Amino acid sequence: MLTRTSTQSLTEQLAGRFAERIRTRLLAPGARLPSVRECARQQGVSPHTVVAAYDQLLAQGLVEARRQRGFYVRDSAVAQQEVRAPGAVVNTLAMPLPASGVPADASSLIRGMFHRQSDKPQPGMGVFPPDWMESTFMPTSLRRLTSTRALQDLSLQYGEPLGDAALRRSLSQKLVSINVPAAPDQIITTIGATHALDIVSRTLLRAGDPVMVEEPGWAIEFARLESLGMRILPVPRRADGPDLEVMAKYCEAHSPKLFVSVSVLHNPTGYSLSPGSAHRVLQLANKHDFHIVEDDTYSHLAPEHATRLCALDGLQRTIYVSGFAKILAPNWRIGFLAAPPGLLGGLLETKLLATLTTPALFERALAWCIDQGQLRRHADRIRVRLDGARARTVKLALSHGCTFVSEPAGLFGWVDTGVDTDALTQRMLDEGYLLAPGSLFHARRPPSTLMRINFATAQDAEFWKVFGRVRG
Structure with missing residues (x-):
């Protein structure tokens, strides 16, 4: 102050x-x-x-x-x-990013991860608090490698272009549990899930190409695609999936080459795709010859039986993307994609041109965490803790006059505050809180009364007291 x-x-x-x-x-x-x-x-x-x-x-x-x-x-x-x-x-x-047509505030959520507004919980952030992700098995996995010859072998040479073979085998087996058929040689490891999305975009698209993206959607994805010069075609996201009528019109008018979707625990709404909607999306893809990128970043928080396009399609027109920053180790920067065999050569070439290979030491350590069941048990513990935080946050939000636009699920809540959240965000910054206003999740940033909250960090009663006072 x-x-x-x-x-x-x-x-x-x-x-x-x-x-x-x-x-x-x-x-x-x-x-x-x-x-x-x-x-x-x-x-x-x-x-x-x-x-x-x-x-x-x-x-x-x-x-x-x-x-x-x-x-x-x-x-x-x-x-x-x-x-x-x-x-x-x-x-x-x-420092600010260069001026462009990118929604400028998209980067503020990322910068907030490095430059906290205060030591208070930040409801606008998109990650779990660090203490939620603490574990003993991650240091153990690294000690196992660094105490053996593997440290030398993995450090003094470039890794395999596709990624560490042990991790790709582990990921292949893990994908079987959600019915996504991907052999180890169909998997490419990346520096986080965002890097995987970038590899797909740079491989399949050229500047000016139209891309269908769900709206509301991930602010960083809008910014990333616009920075590459793509034409964004926003598709309204419904409770059961994307608006199929809008998609069909885009297909007839623009012949898009790609559709980017978060099928399960969609960010920011928490919606999950229904089987019927998934089937019709795949029909459109086959009819109009476009690929689908399915971003399954929140797979660790979702039930295994949740409907996924990649499972129904069998990785024919679909590309599966996920990572481990949200649930396990943000700074290990490990993500991956699984793709149809016909696309692997181009995707791998894009990876090699950008990063050569990825750090095999951390990839091998992650493979051990998966194979030993440590990651699964860790995710189970976080889901239980998140369920409690979500219940507390919902009560606090409702008691302060907010309503939920969608059924609370997963990490995020999509909340109607009743006031302009762009203006509210600036006022809350004065109090030390970073919000995620609703306009940030739309390609053209229209005014909005909505905001996205993180259930793990929005369960603080003091935040809601300040929120109520500042909102007026």
């Missing part, structure tokens, strides 16, 4: 707060700053202090004044360069 006992004046503190949000893209290019009167009321300062702070932002080239309209974040590459003293240490993670 702004304080009069600080070594900085109130004006300097307020200007610094807005400057930091602009540089880390919590305030996107083109965003309107609060009016002088509104900002003064929110911050508990005089209008004169706000005017002086906005003047400082103008002098730094971070905002522009528009006559009769207010102050706006400048939308230019020059405006996004950080003003710093000579010799200052630059934290590149806090």
Whole structure:
């Protein structure tokens, strides 16, 4: 909070707060700053202090004044360069990305993982708290490898292009449990699930190609595809699956080459695909000759019997993508894809051109965790803990006037707050909380009263008390 006992004046503190949000893209290019009167009321300062702070932002080239309209974040590459003293240490993670057509705030959720707003639980984050993922078996798996000749063998040479053979065998057996038929040589390991999605996009698409993506959907996926120059065709996501009528119209009008889907525990709604909807999606794919990427990032939290397109299709037009950052070890950066044999050559070439190979040491350690049943037991424990957190969060959200747009399931809740969540997000930042506003999950970022909450981090009663006060 702004304080009069600080070594900085109130004006300097307020200007610094807005400057930091602009540089880390919590305030996107083109965003309107609060009016002088509104900002003064929110911050508990005089209008004169706000005017002086906005003047400082103008002098730094971070905002522009528009006559009769207010102050706006400048939308230019020059405006996004950080003003710093000579010799200052630059934290590149806090620097903004280059200006483009990408929804600018998509990166703020990622940056929030590295630069926490405070030590408070962050309901807008997309990951489990670190203490939820602590285990003894992961260090054990690494000690087993580092105490043997395997450390030398795996460290002093490049790994196999497809990925560690032991891990691919383990993954092949694991996929059998969800009825996805993938031989070890149909699996390519990657540096996380997002890398797997990127490999597929770069292999199958070219700039300007139309891609169908579920909406609401993962903000990072919208940003990633737009940065590659793809044309996003948003498909409304329903409780039983994508809007098939909209998909059919896109197919007739645009001949898309790819459909990106989260069938199970969809982010942010928590919806899961029905068998009937899955069957009709595959019919469309066969009729109009497009591939489907099924992102199963939350497979560890879902029941094994959940409907998956890859299981019904048998990896003919489908490509399966998943990873372990959400459930096990974010910094191990292990993901994978399973694909039809005819696509493997192109996908592998894209991987080799980008990363050569992937770290075999961590992949071999993960294979041991899977083979010993440690990962399965670990996921079981987290699911039980998440069930309790979800129940507590739902009660708190309902008691503070929110409603759930979809049945609470998995890690995320899709909540209607009744107010503009873009504006609410900025006010909650002042209290030390990072939210995920509903506009972030749409390709063109329309205003929204919805927000996505993380059940693991939104069970804090203090957050909801602050939320109720700030929302008004």
